[in-house]
Amino acid sequence: MRARGGWLQTRPIALCGALVLAVLLVGCTNTPPPPLVSSPSTVASSTPTEPARQLTVGVSSVAGGYNPHNLADQSTVTTALAQLLLPSVFRSAADGSPELDRTVMRWAEVTNADPFTVTYQVRGDASWSDSAPIAAEDFVYLWQQMRNSPGVVEPTGYQLITDISSTDGGKRVEVTFAEPYPGWRTLFQSLLPAHLLKDAPGGWSAALAESFPAYGGPFAIKSLDAARGEIILERNERYWEQPAMVDQLVLRRADQSGIVSALGSGNDQLALVGTDSEGKGELAALGDGIELFDVPQPTVASVLLRPIGEVFTDERVRSAIASLLDRNALIEAGADGGPSAKLRADSLVRAPSSPGYRATMPGDVPAASQDNDRARRLLTEAGYQWDGESWLDDEGDPLRLTIAAPEGVAPYTSVAEELRDQLSTAGIDVTLRSPDPRALYGDQLNTPSVPLEEQTETTAPGPNIVVGPQGRGGDPASVLAQTFGCRAIARSDDSDAAPDAPPANAAAFCDPELQPSISAALTGRLPLAEVLARVEPRLWRQSVVIPLFQLADNLAVRPDVSEVDPGPPLDGPFAGATTWRRTSG
Secondary structure, eight states: OHHHHHHHHHHHHHHHHHHHHHHHHHHHHHSOOOOSSOOTTOOOOSSOOOGGGEEEEEESOOOSOOOTTBGGGOSHHHHHHHHHHSOOSEEEOTTSOEEEOTTTEEEEEEEEETTEEEEEEEOTTOBOTTSOBOOHHHHHHHHHHHHHOTTBSSOHHHHTEEEEEEEGGGTEEEEEESSOOGGGGGSSOSOOOHHHHTTSTTHHHHTTSSOOSOOOSSEEEEEEETTTTEEEEEEOTTOOSOOOSSSEEEEEEOOHHHHHHHHHHTSOSEEEEOOOHHHHHHHHTTOTTOEEEEEEEEEEEEEEEOOOHHHHTSHHHHHHHHHHOOHHHHHHHHHTTSGGGGOBOOOSSSOTTSTTOOOOOOTTSGGGSOOHHHHHHHHHHTTOEEOSSSEEOTTSOBOEEEEEOOTTOTTHHHHHHHHHHHHHHTTOEEEEEOOOHHHIIIIITSOOOOOGGGOOTTTSOSOSEEEEEEEOSSOHHHHHHHHHOOSOOOOSSOSSOOTTOOOSSTTOOOOTTTHHHHHHHHTTSSOHHHHHHHHHHHHHHHTOEEEEEEEEEEEEEOTTEESOOOOSTTTOGGGGGGGOEEOOO
């Protein structure tokens, strides 16, 4: 009876405990689980991030698009987001040389000489933020788009690829090339999520136009508000490697004075901003231990005199126009006394801040110095006459040229306006157009050639002159091929381009006599230095590509932030953002 009585006495207590437990279980069941995937729509905890766990970076712009492989999208913020959000096979070491990114790869090496084959082993735990693996389909997608899409940066290495196969669930990727390619380590940077983009509306032209559908790097996007001028990045909760030291990075747009003020007050902890002479001086005047660095971009502002149409296929006309240019004034208009002013570009292949750079422009080529007398002689030889105010052809019509610069993109609009004024003063009838960047590089510079007798004002293949960016961040032999090479590069489907195929480069240039040397440098049959010594003087005299200056930003860092530096050459500071620390609130 005691046992029974004891049970009876404890039963009410047990029942109460059971009821309390049931209530707690019901409450837990009604609470929704936390989100599993970090995505553009992810909502963070309601608890605000502590100042010490957040870094705010002042930038000049946060506007899209954000595809690092498109010429039209090249910008400081695009480079930054690619480094923070996208996986790469190789990244730049401190000296600028390619270094295997072991947060993504196990190994990558040449596994066959004939045919030339490179095998990549992707880490088994490397995945996109929606849990899809980073795998072979991402390699295939980037290859296909870079091979076939217009207006991309450094496509020539991808055009040498004939096949990509895979094993090990897509984690072992075998890439076969038509010819040896010494620059293979520069391929497959900033891989994109193929499973989300390959069938997306708008295709490649719309890829990353406004945001990112998934992430494969240490950060994810919490919010992207281009109109407001702010991008908030947070740690990617699905990142498989060492997490970033800060919880959030905020990229905040402001003008020069606004950024200087925010740095001075501590609202911004650092800034990466394009400046003119005034803004650079204001940053230097902040004092209080703020460190300043110049950060060159992998981009050179250039003028392209495209050999298309009846006018510019005549080398004498291109050389005459090049002789009319005041190159110093064009550089001043674009650099405006900022950090780019010290990076005058006098090479057709390497950027001024690149390892191995040296000036190669001969002193007697048309672009080297303004020479009105030479311009008059060349135009007269080409059949034009000076009537005292303008240049006329043999039918009495004015010499008309069209200049294009991407709309709203500094510094190209400023350079284009100065160029228009120079040519107009010299008696050339000039029209300046500012198309949307994607329309310019995706369509207008890639129109198939039209026979001269069929050309009209509306069918002429794009503008005569283009002021815009040229990529200079990769393998120099690939830069040479992408800038001046012909389209007939070995491919898996056909070895020769169709007669009406778009031009192989934005300048619409192809010299069949130089192409064998360019191909020999690309495939390693001849040393690049030997090829450049042979072809670069001739390319300068063609007056097709006139480089001006390398773009650069100012990096300003407050003393309450550590581990921030300019980064590897042409990569910038965001390459090391996972180690950034804020030492005080």
